[in-house]
Amino acid sequence: MVSSQNQAPLSGRCIVLGVTGGIAAYKTPELVRLLVRAGATVHVVMTAAAAQFVTPLALATVSGNPVASELFDLAREAGSGGRDAE
Secondary structure (H helix, E strand, C coil): CCCCCCCCCCCCCCEEEEEEEEHHHHHHHHHHHHHHCCCCEEEEEEECCCCCCCHHHHHHHHHCCECCCCCCCCEEEEECCCCHHH
């Protein structure tokens, strides 16, 4: 699915995909792969229940980005260069 200018249709788009604990969660690696193939940058956020259907490692691998699964990740926040990191 490429446009007439040879540019991916989702090029430059950033998508945040939330995954919850339902049976459809096992389909998310394929969805993420298709979004990335279309040019999007995909960040995945998932609940603990979603990890019963698909692993964070699988989603991190296909998205190329770390998967967020905690509401507050203090180590990640400290590394982001915010005010609290000082």
